Amino acid sequence: xxxxxxxxxxxxxxxxxxxxxxxxxxxxxxxxxxxxxxxxxxxxxxxxxxxxxxxxxxxxxxxxxxxxxxxxxxxxxxxxxxxxxxxxxxxxxxxxxxxxxxxxxxxxxxxxxxxxxxxxxxxxxxxxxxxxxxxxxxxxxxxxxxxxxxxxxxxxxxxxxxxxxxxxxxxxxxxxxxxxxxxxxxxxxxxxxxxxxxxxxxxxxxxxxxxxxxxxxxxxxxxxxxxxxxxxxxxxxxxxxxxxxxxxxxxxxxxxxxxxxxxxxxxxxxxxxxxxxxxxxxxx
Numbered sequence: 330x331x332x333x334x335x336x337x338x339x340x341x342x343x344x345x346x347x348x349x350x351x352x353x354x355x356x357x358x359x360x361x362x363x364x365x366x367x368x369x370x371x372x373x374x375x376x377x378x379x380x381x382x383x384x385x386x387x388x389x390x391x392x393x394x395x396x397x398x399x400x401x402x403x404x405x406x407x408x409x410x411x412x413x414x415x416x417x418x419x420x421x422x423x424x425x426x427x428x429x430x431x432x433x434x435x436x437x438x439x440x441x442x443x444x445x446x447x448x449x450x451x452x453x454x455x456x457x458x459x460x461x462x463x464x465x466x467x468x469x470x471x472x473x474x475x476x477x478x479x480x481x482x483x484x485x486x487x488x489x490x491x492x493x494x495x496x497x498x499x500x501x502x503x504x505x506x507x508x509x510x511x512x513x514x515x516x517x518x519x520x521x522x523x524x525x526x527x528x529x530x531x532x533x534x535x536x537x538x539x540x541x542x543x544x545x546x547x548x549x550x551x552x553x554x555x556x557x558x559x560x561x562x563x564x565x566x567x568x569x570x571x572x573x574x575x576x577x578x579x580x581x582x583x584x585x586x587x588x589x590x591x592x593x594x595x596x597x598x599x600x601x602x603x604x605x606x607x608x609x610x611x612x613x
C-alpha cells in the first residue's frame with residue numbers, strides 16, 4: 330500500500346486516462362455518448378465487424394504482424410548469438426545494431442519509401458548497374474497488396490530489439506556448454522538449436538508477444554506504407570472515425586474494443602500453450 334501511495338502521482342493520471350478512454354470506447358461502441366443516435370440495437374456496431382471488409386482487414390493485420398514478428402525473432406536470435414560469439418575487441422563495434430532502436434517508426438517508414446519505391450535508391454542502382462532497363466521494371470515492393478513494405482519496416486525496427494534482449498540473456502549462458510557440445514562433435518546449427526535456443530526461449534516468447542501485438546495495432550507505419558485495400562485494422566478504425574460521417578463512430582470504437590480484447594485473449598492463450606509445452610518437455 331505504501332508503494333502504491335508513492336506511485337499515485339503517476340498511477341492516478343494513467344488510470345484516469347487509460348480506463349477513462351476504455352470506458353468511453355466501450356460506451357460509444359454500444360451507442361452511448363455517440364454524436365448521433367445509434368440505430369439497429371445495442372450491438373449494431375459489432376455486427377458490422379462481421380462483414381467481409383473488416384474480416385479481410387483483420388486477417389491482413391494478423392498476417393503482417395505474424396510474419397514480421399516471426400522474422401524479427403528468428404533473425405534477431407541468430408544475430409544475437411553471432412554478436413555474443415564475437416571477440417571482445419569487436420563487441421563495441423557490434424553495438425551499431427542499436428541504431429534502428431533510436432529511430433522513430435515514422436522515420437523507418439520514410440527510409441523504406443526512399444529505398445524501395447520504383448524511383449528509390451535500389452531501383453536507381455539496379456538501373457545504373459544494368460539489371461533493369463527502366464524504373465518501371467523494378468519489382469513492386471510497396472503497395473502491392475502483400476504488406477511487404479510494412480514487414481520490411483517492422484523487421485528493420487524490431488530485429489535490434491530482439492538482439493538487445495537476447496544478448497542480455499546470452500550473457501548468463503555458460504560458454505563451457507558450447508565448448509562441451511563442440512567437443513562431442515555437435516555442428517553449429519545443432520549447437521544453436523539444442524543449447525542456445527532453449528536458453529533463449531523465455532525472452533523470445535515475451536519478445537514475440539510484444540512485437541506481434543505492436544505490429545497488429547500500430548498506426549504510423551501502416552499509415553505510410555499500408556495498402557488502401559485491404560487496410561490494417563488501425564487504419565480502418567481511423568478512416569471510420571475521422572474520414573466518414575458521424576454515424577460510423579460506434580463502429581470505429583467497436584474495432585478498438587475488439588483489438589483490445591483480441592490482445593488480451595492472445596496473451597492468455599499464448600501463455601497457456603507455452604506453459605503446457607514446457608510441462609511436456611520436463612516430463613520427457
